[in-house]
Amino acid sequence: MAAQPAPKKVVLAYSGGLDTSIILKWLQTEYGCEVVTFTADLGQGEELEPARKKAEMMGATSIHIEDLREEFVRDFVFPMFRANALYEGLYLLGTSIARPLISKRLVEIAEAEGADAVAHGATGKGNDQVRFELAAYALNPEIKVIAPWREWDLTSRTKLLEFAEQNQIPIAKDKRGEAPFSVDANLLHTSSEGKVLEDPADEAPEYVYQRTVAPEDAPNEPEIIEIGFEKGDAVSINGEAMSPATILTRLNELGGKHGVGRLDLVENRFVGMKSRGIYETPGGTVLLEAHRGIEQITLDSGAGHLKDSIMPRYAELIYNGFWFSPEREMLQALIDRSQEHVTGTVRVKLYKGSARTIARWSDHSLYSEAHVTFEEDAGAYDQVDAKGFIQLNALRLKLLAARDRRVK
Structure with missing residues (x-):
């Protein structure tokens, strides 16, 4: 199989931190390509102007910094919360749901800039590489995705810092030692x-x-x-x-x-x-x-129970990176219908x-105090009806019990 040609212009998901700054320089030196940076404000609470200055200093061809907080919550977080989505019963999918939006903008900027590739800083061990790339390919099947952590030989903190020093990439004092957590x-x-x-x-x-x-x-x-x-x-x-x-x-x-x-x-x-x-x-x-x-x-109980039964599958799709898949969109249509x-x-x-x-x-409430009250309900619910309801539901259980007694 012939080697793929080197990209001419790459759009990099850029935080302005040490790792993505190293990636920016590595792309320039490894491929001799132009690098466009994209930095998204998703409410991470960091000042983003330093990222612009750093990208300028490092020779980025073009710099995109966008406030995507409203789009993030309106078009990604809120639809997910309509499903009450929890991965493995506990996790509210905060990282997972941000990745498809970042990928969407990477692909859109690549098209606008005439770039032939996008790049991200996710490692080869985690979920994010999957989420970024599945979303990118779903939106543009022809796009090339570069994941430096899977390609380069900068496999230790020491090598990363040496590369940064050799290429005049500023290193914050607190980055010289190992961070206690990411x-x-x-x-x-x-x-x-x-x-x-x-x-x-x-x-x-x-x-x-x-x-x-x-x-x-x-x-x-x-x-x-x-x-x-x-x-x-x-x-x-x-x-x-x-x-x-x-x-x-x-x-x-x-x-x-x-x-x-x-x-x-x-x-x-x-x-x-x-x-x-x-x-x-x-x-x-x-x-x-x-x-x-x-x-x-x-x-309604039937709608709610059905919705709860599909939630684990819906949450897993988001966790695994399939936001832009037909099955997630199908489930979303069902969920959104339930929310009317x-x-x-x-x-x-x-x-x-x-x-x-x-x-x-709520003015849309299905709760009827007349039906559940322990006081006189003025005929809203005839308790005698419950007898037939129980007998019909008990029929198969009676038949099973009779059979089991007979064949013991």
């Missing part, structure tokens, strides 16, 4: 893993947590908030209408203040190994609780690491 952050969550966190038998040190106070140090008084929903999406907090990104930002502040949303998880990566991560998803945890709260009164009447308000109590629904109401 962090990925966006508006939905922070993810910390590696180094000091690698042994799942050791409790994570408190300094790992960045967005949440320790529950035992949270305020001694609970805080009550009200979240308004329309068709499954949060639209207001305490009666104030807000944009999707503004809502998640505010819920992060409220949840973080009360120690809500910490998770210590050993998960199964798509590439086959187990890994341990510390996740903080304060706003997302509050949002999930509230969304389930409003669904309790607005969603998921409109109303939920009251949530935040206290010492917990977010609990304590009240919910």
Whole structure:
């Protein structure tokens, strides 16, 4: 098989950090190509102008820095939350859901810039390489994807630092030693893993947590908030209408203040190994609780149970990088159809690491007090009807029991 021609222009997902700066220079020296940088503001909480200056200094052909927070929450986070998606029953998919948006913009910028390749800084051991590349190929089957961590010989921290020094890449003082753990952050969550966190038998040190106070140090008084929903999406907090990104930002502040949303998880990566991560998803945890709260009164039992049964498959598709797959889109259509009447308000109590629904109401409610009351129900429900209902449902159980007695 003939070797593929070297790319002429590459769009690099660029954070401005040491690793992606090394990748920028490596692409220039390895392929002699032009490098376009793309830096996305997904609410990671970092100043992005230094990334622009660094890319300019290193000779990037073109520099793209974009605020994608609203698109991220509106078109990726909110659709996922309509499904109440949890990977392996616990993980709110904060890293997973950001990757398809970054890939989408990489591919779009590549087309606009006339680039023939995109590049990312994900390692060959993790899930992100899969997510970036599956999304890119789904959007442009002809695109070339370069993953330097799978190609180069810079296999140790020492070699990376030597390459940086040889190529006049600035190295922050705190980068010369091994970082105690690695962090990925966006508006939905922070993810910390590696180094000091690698042994799942050791409790994570408190300094790992960045967005949440320790529950035992949270305020001694609970805080009550009200979240308004329309068709499954949060639209207001305490009666104030807000944009999707503004809502998640505010819920992060409220949840973080009360120690809500910490998770210590050993998960199964798509590439086959187990890994341990510390996740903080304060706003997302509050949002999930509230969304389930409003669904309790607005969603029919058959629809809700079907939705719950497909959720693990939907969550796995996102975790594994199949956001732009027909099966995810098919499930999304089903989920979105279920949300047509998921409109109303939920009251949530935040206290010492917990977010609990304590009240919910809606003009679309299916809850009928007349049917469930222990008081006189004025004929709304005839209890005698239950006898026939039970007899019909018991018929097959009776036949089974009779057969089993007969053949013993």
